[in-house]
Amino acid sequence: xxxxxxxxxxSLGPDVxxxxxxxxxxxxxxxxxxxxxDVLVVAADTDxxxxxxxxxxRAWLTEAAGSVAVAGISAPVVVPLYGCLVAWxxxxxxxxxxxxxxxxxxxxxxxxxxxxxxxxxxxxxxxTLLDALETxxxxxxxxxxxxxxxxxxxxxxxxxxxxxxxxxxxxxxAVHAPQVHPPTLASQLxxxxxERTRLAERHDLAVxxxxxxxxxxxxxxxxxxxxxxxxRQTALEWAIVVLLVVQTALLMVDLLARRGTP
Amino acid sequence: MTFRGASRQAxxxxxxxxxxxxxxxxxxxxxxxxxxxxxxxxFVGVHRVWWLPTGWAAPMFVFLSGVSYRIWxxxxxxxxxxxxxxSKITIRRGLFLIGLxxxxxVLIWLPEDVFNWDILTLIGGGLLALEVARRMPDAxxxxxxxxxxxxxxxxxxxxxxxxxxxxxxxxxDFTLADVALGWLVTGYxxxxxxxxxxxxxxxLAPRLGYGDDPRPDDRTTLTxxxxxxxxxxxxxxxxxxxxxxxxxxxxLAWTMFPASTAYVLGTLGGIVLALAxxxxxxxxxxxxxxxxxxxxxxxxxPRWPGLVSWATPLSRHALSIYLVHHAVHVWPLWVWSLAxxxxxxxxxxxxxxxxxxxxxxxxFLLMAAVLCRWADRHRAVTAESLMRWLCD
Numbered sequence: 026x027x028x029x030x031x032x033x034x035x036s037l038g039p040d041v042x043x044x045x046x047x048x049x050x051x052x053x054x055x056x057x058x059x060x061x062x063d064v065l066v067v068a069a070d071t072d073x074x075x076x077x078x079x080x081x082x083r084a085w086l087t088e089a090a091g092s093v094a095v096a097g098i099s100a101p102v103v104v105p106l107y108g109c110l111v112a113w114x115x116x117x118x119x120x121x122x123x124x125x126x127x128x129x130x131x132x133x134x135x136x137x138x139x140x141x142x143x144x145x146x147x148x149x150x151x152x153t154l155l156d157a158l159e160t161x162x163x164x165x166x167x168x169x170x171x172x173x174x175x176x177x178x179x180x181x182x183x184x185x186x187x188x189x190x191x192x193x194x195x196x197x198x199a200v201h202a203p204q205v206h207p208p209t210l211a212s213q214l215x216x217x218x219x220e221r222t223r224l225a226e227r228h229d230l231a232v233x234x235x236x237x238x239x240x241x242x243x244x245x246x247x248x249x250x251x252x253x254x255x256x257r258q259t260a261l262e263w264a265i266v267v268l269l270v271v272q273t274a275l276l277m278v279d280l281l282a283r284r285g286t287p
Numbered sequence: 288m289t290f291r292g293a294s295r296q297a298x299x300x301x302x303x304x305x306x307x308x309x310x311x312x313x314x315x316x317x318x319x320x321x322x323x324x325x326x327x328x329x330f331v332g333v334h335r336v337w338w339l340p341t342g343w344a345a346p347m348f349v350f351l352s353g354v355s356y357r358i359w360x361x362x363x364x365x366x367x368x369x370x371x372x373x374s375k376i377t378i379r380r381g382l383f384l385i386g387l388x389x390x391x392x393v394l395i396w397l398p399e400d401v402f403n404w405d406i407l408t409l410i411g412g413g414l415l416a417l418e419v420a421r422r423m424p425d426a427x428x429x430x431x432x433x434x435x436x437x438x439x440x441x442x443x444x445x446x447x448x449x450x451x452x453x454x455x456x457x458x459x460d461f462t463l464a465d466v467a468l469g470w471l472v473t474g475y476x477x478x479x480x481x482x483x484x485x486x487x488x489x490x491l492a493p494r495l496g497y498g499d500d501p502r503p504d505d506r507t508t509l510t511x512x513x514x515x516x517x518x519x520x521x522x523x524x525x526x527x528x529x530x531x532x533x534x535x536x537x538x539l540a541w542t543m544f545p546a547s548t549a550y551v552l553g554t555l556g557g558i559v560l561a562l563a564x565x566x567x568x569x570x571x572x573x574x575x576x577x578x579x580x581x582x583x584x585x586x587x588x589p590r591w592p593g594l595v596s597w598a599t600p601l602s603r604h605a606l607s608i609y610l611v612h613h614a615v616h617v618w619p620l621w622v623w624s625l626a627x628x629x630x631x632x633x634x635x636x637x638x639x640x641x642x643x644x645x646x647x648x649x650x651f652l653l654m655a656a657v658l659c660r661w662a663d664r665h666r667a668v669t670a671e672s673l674m675r676w677l678c679d
Contacts, residue, residue: 256424259424260423260424260426260427263422263423263424263427264427264430267423267427267430267431267434268434271431271434271435271438274438274442274471274478274479275438275441275442277467277471278442278445278446278468278471278472279445281446281467281468281471282445282446282447282464282468
């Protein structure tokens with residue numbers, strides 16, 4: 026049996042693939058970091074109906090693979106669950122199953138996708154920070170008073186590293202959450218998607234990378250601050266030297282003038 | 288890799304060429320005709336307002352030595368030359384110029400004027416000072432320049448400056464006190480206040496768009512330069528209002544000998560504004576992206592190429608022109624004086640009318656321009672190439 030969803034829940038997005046029942050629709054959901062998730066929802070009561078739609082939703086999912094930033098995921102993650110079938114890729118997902126379970130599955134996919142997008146965004150930001158790390162470390166030893174722009178860059182990267190660490194810390198409870206007991210359809214789907222996409226391992230790796238970026242950027246910033254303080258002290262010392270030289274010259278002129286010819 | 292500072296800057300060449308042209312004119316006219324026909328004749332001298340531009344030549348020359356040093360330093364650093372090597376070259380160049388200055392004084396002005404502290408010894412000493420100053424923050428260098436200007440009047444007062452200039456030129460005895468005082472205060476180009484020019488040139492070069500971290504059209508610098516000009520004009524206009532205790536025994540507000548505060552501030556501000564304007568008007572970039580000094584100006588695209596193509600050889604060989612133009616008019620003057628009166632310096636400043644000496648200066652400049660271009664084409668030995676061969 027195919028159940029139709031209210032028209033108001035459907036939003037603008039990619040077209041529903043041809044060959045699917047008329048009641049199939051695509052929901053367009055916003056994700057963190059400005060990304061979007063398109064969920065193809067297909068109601069199918071029997072295993073045969075579910076199997077019959079596979080070619081179509083699989084093609085629909087993979088056609089997006091080239092246009093969506095994929096973090097190490099080249100093929101859809103497919104989770105069969107109690108007569109339902111959920112396929113997920115970054116940016117797109119397909120939910121096929123009895124109409125009564127579709128809402129739970131859709132909700133679970135949306136929740137997972139939100140966390141995964143959050144983590145993916147943090148991973149990308151961490152990668153950018155790590156790229157700059159080598160240059161920062163090298164330049165930390167050549168900072169002088171004319172390196173104000175470099176110091177500003179270091180400060181910006183340190184703020185970014187702290188922001189990424191904070192985001193990963195906020196994400197940790199959800200990523201490392203224990204299994205729900207008694208299990209529900211949605212919780213099981215969420216757990217399987219987490220396992221299949223190695224969300225916990227990716228989170229741990231991102232945390233360690235963000236910590237490294239934060240630690241190195243902070244130490245480079247400290248060196249830059251020390252260099253700034255040292256430069257100001259040096260300037261003061263030079264100013265004193267200049268004053269002493271001028272004073273000495275004045276004394277010399279005064280002394281020589283008394284011994285001069287005229 | 289192309290360095291912005293490595294490209295020959297047409298603005299600097301034009302300003303330096305202007306300085307050397309003014310120098311040639313002022314030296315020919317004042318040495319040959321300065322007091323010709325006394326006060327009644329068509330005198331070309333220091334007390335005529337229209338003659339004042341000639342007083343800008345030396346400040347331009349010395350200021351540009353600081354700017355050029357900053358550019359040179361940037362190029363050397365960019366090419367990976369170590370600090371020690373740069374120091375050695377700088378010191379060798381400074382000592383070369385000081386030695387050349389003494390030799391020049393002996394050969395041109397005769398041995399009795401060996402310690403008159405001419406501009407070559409100032410530029411050489413300036414290079415030695417910049418060797419130390421380049422380790423300082425720019426703010427401290429500016430402080431040093433300001434102090435050098437500020438204490439100069441007090442030093443002149445303490446040294447009794449005018450006592451050394453009673454005859455209208457610098458007259459000293461061969462005593463350690465007089466020689467040292469001449470170097471510090473009383474000579475033609477003493478450290479106080481003339482050292483302020485190379486220090487300011489070095490410090491302001493990036494703010495005028497040259498050397499490391501160039502920031503052309505820096506509003507603060509241009510505003511400060513304009514303020515210096517206004518301050519100098521105010522001092523000149525209101526000199527009578529300045530308390531006598533502060534005026535000292537300087538009769539005029541704008542004098543080159545001694546370099547009065549108004550003169551130093553006014554020329555400094557004016558040169559900064561002129562260089563900023565020329566930089567904006569003239570400077571082009573190498574058209575093939577790679578500057579090659581030996582091929583200049585063939586591979587650059589400056590604006591007004593006709594002007595620049597004549598100014599650049601004059602600028603490049605300014606040191607040689609400075610040396611030669613003295614030799615070609617002072618030596619004949621000594622010989623002529625000796626032959627006619629039996630005293631080598633008897634015709635100094637009274638040898639001929641100003642129009643004749645001005646004509647000779649023009650003829651020399653024309654010849655110099657042609658010879659400098661010829662020297663560039665044939666890689667002839669010049670004072671500059673000799674300095675590079677010995678010092679670099």
